[in-house]
Amino acid sequence: MQAVTNETLTLEPLTREHAEEMFDVLADPAIYEYENEPPLSVEWLRSRYARLESRWSPDGVNQWLNWAVRLPTQECIGFVQATVHRDRSASIAYVFSPAHWGKGLGTHAVREMLFQLESRFFVTSFKAVLKEDNIRSYRLLLRCGFSLATPAEHDAQVIPGDEILMTRRNDSARFARNDEMTVMTQ
Numbered sequence: 409m410q411a412v413t414n415e416t417l418t419l420e421p422l423t424r425e426h427a428e429e430m431f432d433v434l435a436d437p438a439i440y441e442y443e444n445e446p447p448l449s450v451e452w453l454r455s456r457y458a459r460l461e462s463r464w465s466p467d468g469v470n471q472w473l474n475w476a477v478r479l480p481t482q483e484c485i486g487f488v489q490a491t492v493h494r495d496r497s498a499s500i501a502y503v504f505s506p507a508h509w510g511k512g513l514g515t516h517a518v519r520e521m522l523f524q525l526e527s528r529f530f531v532t533s534f535k536a537v538l539k540e541d542n543i544r545s546y547r548l549l550l551r552c553g554f555s556l557a558t559p560a561e562h563d564a565q566v567i568p569g570d571e572i573l574m575t576r577r578n579d580s581a582r583f584a585r586n587d588e589m590t591v592m593t594q
Contacts, residue, residue, distance in 0.1 A: 409463065409473060412524060415480065416516055417525070422474035422487060423461055426452035429484045430476065438506040442539040448587060467495060473529070477517045486533070488521040488530075498575045502548075509544065513550045522552060526578050534576040537567055549574045 409421040420426070429594075431450045440446065447453040460474050471492040478484050486504035493499070501520065504514045525531040536554060538545045557573035565573055 410474075410528075412475075412520060417480075417485075417513060417520075418581050419475035419488065419517065419520055422457055422476045422489075424458040426476045426484065427451075427457050430457075431470045431485065433484055433486055433505045434503065437507050437535055439503055442542045442545075444581070465491075473525070475517075475521065476559070477511075477513070481543045486517070490516050490521060490525055490534075492525065492529055492531055496531055497533045497535065498525055498529075500534055514546050515547075518548060518552050532578040534564075536574050537565070537571050538574070540570055540572045543551075546572075546574075549576075552576065 411421065412419045422430075426451050426460060431447055431453050433444055435455070438487070447456070450509040452471060457474075460472055463472055463502060464470070472489070473492060474489040475485050477486045485508045486502065488502045489501070490498040490500045497549055499538075502514060504517070508514070522534065525534070526594055534554070534556070536545075538549070554574040557575045561575060562573045567573055569571070
């Protein structure tokens with residue numbers, strides 16, 4: 409994995425060194441309105457990130473790609489992540505600091521991750537699962553070219569009744585990147 413940067417943000421490969429600043433980002437209770445819970449401690453998060461540094465699931469089947477999202481000020485504002493499956497599909501997720509919601513940064517970060525997954529990891533389709541009441545996330549995914557899954561696609565997944573599946577096929581022309589991204593070796 410490589411860091412990707414521009415005037416708006418940087419996607420950095422997530423490592424154990426991000427634990428302390430990400431713990432502060434992930435401590436905001438507004439993030440957990442729809443799911444999950446905050447990390448137990450900085451040490452717990454550091455241990456989790458250390459496991460993710462391998463970039464592979466324990467069985468070696470799925471590639472785990474996780475990036476910290478950083479502003480030009482060096483402030484870490486969240487993360488984007490993808491599990492790339494053998495069939496070249498990817499399941500994506502993201503979390504951003506509520507202090508930065510509504511500014512387009514999440515959309516920008518997710519779009520860049522999708523571009524990296526398509527161009528560098530040859531992903532051909534994407535899926536995301538979210539709570540049906542999470543309108544903010546739903547709109548972000550729509551802006552990134554996702555749509556509601558068909559009933560057949562939804563039924564093929566094990567998804568709780570209060571969640572929805574959104575999908576996106578690889579179509580790089582669906583949205584153009586607004587700026588030139590620079591890939592930096594890390």
